[in-house]
Amino acid sequence: MFDKFRGIFPALLTPFDESGRVCEDSLRRLVDFNVKQGVDGFYVNGSTAEVFLLDDGERKLAYRTVAEECAGRVTLIAHVGAISTEKAIEFGLYAKSLGYDAISAVAPFYYKFGFDQIKDHYFAIQRAVGLPMVVYNFPGNSGVNLTVDQIGQFLSDDGFIGVKHTSNDYFALQTFKAAYPEKIVYNGYDEMFLCGLVMGADGGIGSTYNFMADKFIRMREKFAAGDIGGARAEQACANSIIRSLIKIGVAEGEKEVLTQMGIPMGRARSPYREPDGNMRKIVREEILPLL
Secondary structure, three states: HHHHHHHHEEEEEOOEEOOOOOHHHHHHHHHHHHHHHHEEEEEEEHHHHHHHOOOOOHHHHHHHHHHHHOOOOOOEEOOOOOHHHHHHHHHHHHHHOOOOOOOEOOOOOOOOOOHHHHHHHHHHHHHHOOOOOOEEEHHHHHHHOOHHHHHHHHHHHEEEEEEEOOOOOOOHHHHHHHHHOOOOOEEEHHHHHHHEEEEEEOEEOOOOHHHHHHHHHHHHHHHHHOOOHHHHHHHHHHHHHHHHHHHOHHHHHHHHHHHHOOOOOOOOOOOOOOOOHHHHHHHHHHHHHHH
C-alpha cells in the first residue's frame, strides 16, 4: 500500500529568473533531471523551496508546474504547511486537484500553540483535503518539538501515513518505526541519511538530493545489499560536499551548484545573500569535482 512512498525524494528548490519570478523552465528541467536520476518522487514547496518567502500564487505555480512535468512518472508529496489552518487546507485542496499523492505540513509555528491546537490543525487539514498526510517534524526550524507520543497520535490514525523526521534524534526515529512498522518514516538531515537507514528509515527527503540524488540512491541500495562500507563511502562523499555548502550558505550554495551544472536557478530570495566570487569558486573547485 505504501511502497510508492518509500525511497529518495528531493525537496525541490524553487528557481527564480533574473527578475525574481519563479522560473517554470528551470523548474521543469530540475524535475526532469532528477526523474532521469531515478528518484522515487518529489517533496514540493517544503523548506528547501523557500516556501515562506513565496506568495500564494507562486506556491500554486510550483505545485502545478511540477505536476505537469512529472505527468504521473513519480510520487508527489505537497507540503502545504502554513500557520493558518484555512490556508493550509486551500493549498492541500489545490494540490489534490492536480493529482498529488499525499500532503505534508510543518507544525504551525511562531505563536507557540499547545499540542491540542496543533493536533486539531493537522486533523482539520487531513480531513478537509482527504489525501494521506505526512507529519513534518522539524523542531530546529519550527520551534515545535513533537514528542514520540505526540507523533504516535497521528501515526495511529489511518489518515496519516508517516513522518518526515528532520532531527538528529535517531532514538525517536527508531521508536516511530518500531511502534508503527507499516508507516513511512523519512530521514530529514542529508548528512545523516545512513544513520536514518540504520535506525529503520524507509527513505529520505532532502535538499542536496536536488543535484546529487544518485549518491543517496546508491547509498540506500548498498545499505539494503549489506554493503555497509560502500554506503559509508557514499555518505562520506556527500558530507564533503555538505561541508563546503555550509561554508557558503546551504540555500545559496545549492542554487549555485545547479546553476553551474547548467540549470539556471537564480539567487535565493532576500534576506539570503547573493552569490559572490568566493561562493562560485568554492562550488567550482570543491563541489563540482565530487559530483
